[in-house]
Amino acid sequence: MAVYTDISEEELGAFLRGYDVGELLSYKGIAEGTENSNYLLHTSTASFILTLYERRVEREDLPFFLGLMEHLAGKGVSCPLPVHRRDGAMIGELAGRPAALITFLEGMWMRRPTAQHCREVGKALAELHNAAADFPLTRRNALAPRDWATLWEACRDRADEVEPGLAREVEAGLEEVLAGWPSHLPFGVIHADLFPDNVFFLGGKVSGLIDFYFACNDLLAYDVATCLNAWCFEKDISYNLTKGTALLAGYQSVRPLDPAEIEFLPLLARGSALRFMLTRLHDWLLIPDGPMIEKRDPMEYIRRVRFHRQIAAPTEYGIEPA
């Protein structure tokens, strides 16, 4: 949660004169998103989110992210619609940073999602996968298995500070997961970060999917596996079978998984848990503490990795045979 870049009314006013969005009435920095600075704007016509892209987001990736949102919104997926500038562009510049204006979506993210929320997010994820199938741009996953080694190199020597023996455990886990990683499963555009804070609900239904800044082309079932990690574990890191069953059933009600996707689910879930563990471990050990830094405990994901390692069959996730 952060606003890294403060902006003045003059520079925001000048930026907005490039758009047809009415008069600026207010703007508030919002404490959401960990990578970019976000403002909630009220204008005389509507509410908008203004995003200033900070570190970690590559400028050349923005046409993919914003184009994807526009593509998905055009197909009826509830996601923010990037507002075009008067000159047609979707990306402007503000305070020396690339910046975009997107429509504001009402709705609340669920701090304590229920099984019903999990079912709805499963459906929404499958709808996203289907709607994105003909999106013409591509972006490789910058945090795909082959990139994990770089993260791991940077923190291996200090991993045992987090828990003695962790370095050896992760090393062995990475080796196993990479050796077994599938390449022949259905491939397409994935959200890659569909955590509860990126899904808004209104009246029990999904009202918005947000934060497409990790979206990329990768295995569709890997996105499902990430949602299992993000939605179906309790605070004590126990797997909630009811939620898992609901999420998978919701997904399959729109896009049935094929037998190979189901077979690889435990490995994909383990890999996904490793990926989030590695970015957390990296930040935990290597990012200096500071007023804008909120670190998340890598152990929460180590414990998910351990859970997935001991899965004997995909049915343990609650999946109904295809």
Add this chain to the structure above:
Amino acid sequence: MAVYTDISEEELGAFLRGYDVGELLSYKGIAEGTENSNYLLHTSTASFILTLYERRVEREDLPFFLGLMEHLAGKGVSCPLPVHRRDGAMIGELAGRPAALITFLEGMWMRRPTAQHCREVGKALAELHNAAADFPLTRRNALAPRDWATLWEACRDRADEVEPGLAREVEAGLEEVLAGWPSHLPFGVIHADLFPDNVFFLGGKVSGLIDFYFACNDLLAYDVATCLNAWCFEKDISYNLTKGTALLAGYQSVRPLDPAEIEFLPLLARGSALRFMLTRLHDWLLIPDGPMIEKRDPMEYIRRVRFHRQIAAPTEYGIEPA
């Protein structure tokens, strides 16, 4: 800037059922205010600010703060109006904290105020002083001169870490200011923290005064002196005479200062600068760094103290003789 307390949709929903404000559509933690957690809410009827009162705000002071806003709004001052609960109360409880809902004011605070903004804020301050004259509750200033000693005790021994010689300089300054402090000037309700981020503008006019959580009964001219410190110095801590002249003229166009208030302005301004220097110095030296902590440089206020010490006559602030 911070959101100290996260709240779930369930608990917020339950809290809002105590109010007649329509259906909750969204809530976002906003990165404004340094003492409390603030959320911007959209409901089916309007926008609101929800404040959860954290550390530093005393629960027994809330009726004063909220009652003052209601009193001022009733007199036409543009400030948030606390929303009453169905049971009539203005204060509820949420996430174990006192919480209040206030109306949302459109407008932007000026990162770079002009002389015209200073004139408008001067007028608005005088209007606030006039409108509050018959407010029946009172609150003593918890950061009045007699309280500065406590802050100073806590950081005196380490003041020289900020600048060698600072301890001796502050010690002498405090002594002089306290010895000369006036007691016979017009007294009433003051805002006590009317910095640029607490004043919203729309179309060059004040559209809202916010953050009444330092408001108290004290010398009215002390509030004017604080505004000089807050609005009329440039980034290099040079005094901008044009802005000072505008602020004082704006104030006097509504409430002329009496000759004694003008005479004491340099001492009040020096005292006000000391007060903000002391709270900054205290936090700078004694609050541990952490993810929610954003410290402000005490030297910016030491340099204001030095400016005010060398003032020979109040006319140097740009004040026109009464």
